[in-house]
Amino acid sequence: MKTERQMNFKQLQQQKVEHIEAVIRKYLPEETGYQKTIFEAMNYSVLAGGKRLRPMLMEESFRLFGGEGEVIEPFMAALEMIHNYSLVHDDLPAMDNDEYRRGRKTTWSVYGDGMAVLAGDGLLNLAFETAAGAFSLVSDYEEAKRVARALQILGAKAGIYGMIGGQTADIEAENGKNPLTEELLLFIHEKKTAALIQAALMIGAVLAGADESAVSQMEKAAYNIGIAFQIQDDILDVTSTTEVLGKPVGSDEKNHKLTYVTLKGIEASKREVERLSDEAIRILDSFENKNEFLQELVESLITREK
């Protein structure tokens, strides 16, 4: 049974998802011209649905710091494009070779792997084009510097010292090139999972005009959220059922995958999720303004049952 508060949260979340999808659509290509197929492949991937978690966190962080106006919108769309290009390339036969993602055919299995490489490239390039377009929405040097700082964060968190770096370290560990220690495991989670959440919360704060100390607090909160989210994933793989989770449980053990849970055990993992999550909430609650929806969103991510 859901409480009334949860019902309201879910309804609000659904409204926000619809708003975010309208924002994203504004920046996606029209499916016409000699490049029609790549436009279709890009839209197929980005418009597959999903919780739009990253742009949602970004917009809520922007609101938390009193941000107003449309300057956040190109960055919301850009971050979602980056998230989606990474899925398109991850699913490729050359990478994870996944034909399905959440019950839907992956981009390469619909459009071929050559076109999926190009569609991923197209989304990554369009992400930066879209974000750089935010300069047309500012009217003085101070605002321009915020957009420049936001672009710098986007690039750093998505790139070889961020998400792409985590993906590389993960593949290298799977290939047995580096022994999987706790340090490496946390490195992979930080880069692969937390980095784009950091981009979301940091860019929201920067564009709202928050100072660098607040931005760095948001980076810390996002780190905690990302790592807690990932450990919760590993816990559910052990404790949940296939019915609730909607995908096979026990797959980590079956694949001999080293996770935080196999490393530390269930109880220590649960305590770590709680510690990380408490600290994240404490940070979000430490600013003068409050954003109750953002706090509930973060709680729902970490205490989720699927």
Add this chain to the structure above:
Amino acid sequence: MKTERQMNFKQLQQQKVEHIEAVIRKYLPEETGYQKTIFEAMNYSVLAGGKRLRPMLMEESFRLFGGEGEVIEPFMAALEMIHNYSLVHDDLPAMDNDEYRRGRKTTWSVYGDGMAVLAGDGLLNLAFETAAGAFSLVSDYEEAKRVARALQILGAKAGIYGMIGGQTADIEAENGKNPLTEELLLFIHEKKTAALIQAALMIGAVLAGADESAVSQMEKAAYNIGIAFQIQDDILDVTSTTEVLGKPVGSDEKNHKLTYVTLKGIEASKREVERLSDEAIRILDSFENKNEFLQELVESLITREK
């Protein structure tokens, strides 16, 4: 026999190549850490040598319009990264499946195709990070607006309405999805070959403070250079020898590839190269300042024999 003028030009060109390589190296990753392999793969691709044509055109355009200082350097490196990521992805088994490029193993055939996908992504992302880094070199709103305009050009010419779009149209034509007409052929050459040359000449002009009318003249000159370069390629495939060209001649005919030459014949193609090249030189010569090296560089590209 080379004339003395050509000798001097070649020496000067070689000096400039060395300067450009020093600039590029500043922005490439150090090969250390858990992501070591991707750093190696990226550097392997970018440091393979070559004429550094695009950054060279960019810097010469910057000089033509009286540009000074270091703000051009991150853009020179960024454009070369974009050129190289496109080669890394083009060579993939999922795309052209090339094991060698200019006698050297391609990135995927050394590092595997998964790592080559990531290395290409890493270079594209790093290109935008590097270019956006130019904001740290400016000190007022006017200069910041130039960097923002340069970023916008870089994104547009590299993306789905530029280079990636041309690549897509080319693949689609090869797959027989669109009939290859003269219009489509010029579309592919404009996007695949001319777009990054346009980015080079336009960004050089923008960062030097040239007005939009001059920038648009440079866009036109670069279009001509790109198309003439491509037609010259097709002419050489018919008229050159394997010894001079360093690769098999007649391959277009063997592969039943429709080119400007098969469409219009050799003589008309040669006249078109001359017309395009004359117009490009006329534009470069129409500004108050002159850049003799730039004019010689453009001539050498179009009248080349290999």
